[in-house]
Amino acid sequence: MASKTALVTGASRGIGRGIAIELARAGCRVAINYAGNAQAAGEALALVKAAGGDGFTVQGDVASAEDRARVIAEVVEKFGRLDLLVNNAGVAPNVRADLLEAGEESFDRLYAINLKGPYFLTQLAAKQMLQQEPDAEGFRGRIVNITSISVYTASINRGDYCMVKAGLAMMTKLFAERLANDGINVYELRPGVIATDMTGGVKEKYDKLILHDERGITPIRRWGKPEDVGRAVRAIAEDRFPFSTGAVFDIDGGFHLQRL
Template identity: 65%
Template sequence: MTGPGTSVSGPGVGPAGRPAAVVTGGSRGIGRGIVLALARAGYDVVVNYASNAEAAAEVGKEVEALGGRAHLVRADVSVEADRRHLIDEATAAYGRLDLLVSNAGVAPNVRADLLEAGEESFDRLIGINLKGPYFLIQLAARTMIAQQEAGRVERPKIVIISSISAYTASVNRGDYCVAKAGLAMTAQLYAARLAEHGINVYEVRPGIIETDMTGPVKARYDDLILNQGLTPIRRWGQPDDVGRAVVAVATDLLPFSTGQVIDVDGGFHLRTL
């Protein structure tokens, strides 16, 4: 699935010194929150989307209202040609790539018990949620290394958005959990490999975030969070909570950390007695 990139604020290389980011799955939910947080922090952003062009265009307008520039690129991260198209569009639009935020992901179409789940859903989720990011990061890393050698960027970074499902077993969506666990190791692998090139890699691990993806289970989690204390911080997470964590990385507030897991989960990961 490829398509031409669209610049909301005009084509061409961004202003000198203004960093550029690619955010996959940037048109909705957590991705949108990340895009807007980066725009507020002074980034130009490539907003990747898979199908919802209208939502991507709306995010682009929001970036422009914040004084930034958005370049919209339709690409399916599970497809090799689309991954190359996305990185090519990013470098053509802004002349640099300072940050990749690998956020795109999908949930199972049907939550199926582990003993009944089929291969079609597994293949779809692994392709989009794990294989796609794994090889997109490879491509982005090569681009970042080349740009550093050419003196075009300094200290580029990669952020992988995973999930508490990387370590929390949900037996009615095993394919999703396996993919997220794979992303956690992907962050460790690339952090170890890219450190010599001055490229830090981080895993941001959201908990229960209020988006359209979690809409169908809102009533259940309202009760778990507000009444049963599922999370010590008794509220839903918001996309901007994740966006703020990404901005902390993007603005180099964690320069001596790589391979770090940043939990944005209201304390869900805590074990208490």
């Protein structure tokens, strides 16, 4: 595969790092975006290089319009072209609060980082992709949104998170429809419970639910790994789904199955 270029938001740690490494295994050049943890971003870059890829780290808060514009400009300056945008950066509520008590501050934070940020970053990335010549596969670009099983699972102690992830699922459909005839496919990846810093604080709870309860919440009885999501993004980067857009991939150990 010719060296494709990718921007992965929130790639310093967790799922984003796993995605960056898998893209590197496919020989991609990866822009590793992060919010504040420069050390983790540096480690991710070293892993990308060790995996056979290349790239650079780029600080930027996806919730900031100024930062979004700067990040896209830097990617275009360094790579000359953006083949793949992965909207991965996201945060959970700082406090899991009951639906009747949850505050506006948490709602506004999650809305800004998990939904508004990706929406306007995608707008910028799509405009860049539209200016690019189609590549050998006929694509001007590809866009991947990392949502969650929270798109359809009601968790009443983090309603804000569920609502913005549901919005991100609709965002996938909107951009897929808008860009379908322009050589840009858009995909939603819907991870289940993945072992990262985000789920570190609830490890015991999910150990019980996944591993120790009689039946387990996931038919495949293990935690997900960042690599599980990374491998799916890699398949998209390698154009394994050229006739699919707006498609949803459940990367959740079968969590979404309704069982009796």
